[in-house]
Amino acid sequence: MIKARVTVTLKNGVLDPQGKAIEHALDALGFGGVGSVRQGKVFDIEVDSTDKAKVEADLNAMCDKLLANTVIENYAVEIA
């Protein structure tokens, strides 16, 4: 059993209205000095396998096919 964490974030330059809304909400709550907020997604995935290299290749393929929109998003795969 291999545990992995995939983090998907918006590329620089892509507008993030959700992040902007959070930024304003934090400001309204009195948290000063919040410069920028960008929201992304995280996936904790367990794979039944012992072959780390294959799992890493599979996870990259999962990101390309389903988990991330590579036109506007970056992804990072970390294997625990």
Add this chain to the structure above:
Amino acid sequence: MIKARVTVTLKNGVLDPQGKAIEHALDALGFGGVGSVRQGKVFDIEVDSTDKAKVEADLNAMCDKLLANTVIENYAVEIA
């Protein structure tokens, strides 16, 4: 300027229908052996400050007040 990453994940035992849907979609795409998928959120936050301890305390307060629902979610704050 301090950059931080806040990761919000569902607590164990809390149902994650979105994660289940991704699990089934990955299976349908032919990725075998995917045991479990849990989806969470990630926030990349920039704070104009040089006081790491205060920023960390602020970020924990932001999570408690806005970013996470602590009834069903855990959060982790990492300062870069």
